[in-house]
Amino acid sequence: MSIGHTLLGLLESGPRHGYDLKRAFDEKFGHDRPVHYGQIYSTMSRLLKNGLVEVDGVESGSGPERKRYAITKAGITDVGQWLAQPEKPDPYLQSTLYTKVVLALLTGRSAVELLDTQRSEHLRMMRILTDRKRQGDIADQLICDHALFHLEADLRWLELTAARLDRLAQEVSA
Template sequence: MSTRHILLGLLARGPSHGYDLKRRHDERFPQARPLAYGQVYTTLQRLVRDGLAEVDRTDSDGGPERTLYRSTAEGARELVGWTGEITPPAPFVTNEIFAKVVCAILASADPAGPASAADAAGYLSAQRTAHMTRMRELTAVKTTPGADLSTVLSADYALNHLDADLRWMTTTAARLTTLTAEVDPA
């Protein structure tokens, strides 16, 4: 996800302080990794440097200085362009779970290695348990009375991805004998 564009989107509603942008990000994207304040301010500085945002004013109100940022016309054009771009499906699939299954098969073939620690079927079973636990957590989050739509939609997105992973794990577990023969033809 592009922090730069997300902040431009949040600035589209009008001038904001970095603190407010971080808070609104975390509210609007509840299942995303929360932004660090340092990341917000670094990104804002880059947006200003690139002419996509500018300092609206600086207030102190007797306390620490707070800078108010706003999007520029160029920033608004950049945001419209970004939101209109189709996100291409990833050309390469990086799947850590698959990599661990293959490495577990390879490690279990090593007579010097501890076979029990490198058991691909056991790993898939444990990973499935972790996925199911996360799915229960997300289901509880989205069914909490009063859950806002952003939270529900974020949870649905994550649940669908976890479900796809579970289906893949089931298929892979059923094919482990064949995969083992291909990976370790010894």
């Protein structure tokens, strides 16, 4: 996720202080992990340098310097371009789980048990997300659903693999 584009997008509705930007970011997109103020500061410096934002004013006083940033025309264009460009789908070709299953089969450990344990773990996570979804607002629900669908995809893969373990074992040991 591009923090730069996100911050630019947040500025489009109006100029903000750096601290406000962090709060808005955390609230809407931060979820479990809040962004460090340092990261905001360094990103804004880069955007300033590239002419995508400008300093709208400085509030002097005690404590840290408080700049107010505003988006430039170039910045607005940049956000538009970013939104219009599709994200590259993740091919998911590198999978730790697959590696683990093959290794279990190669070393004569129980791949079934591995898969069962993993499913339990996935479901545990899904339950947590489902619970959070039930109590959260629409933003929570959407973000949790995104995760749940991915986890469900993993689980389906687990089911399918479990059903085809015998054939995999033959090929691996061949």
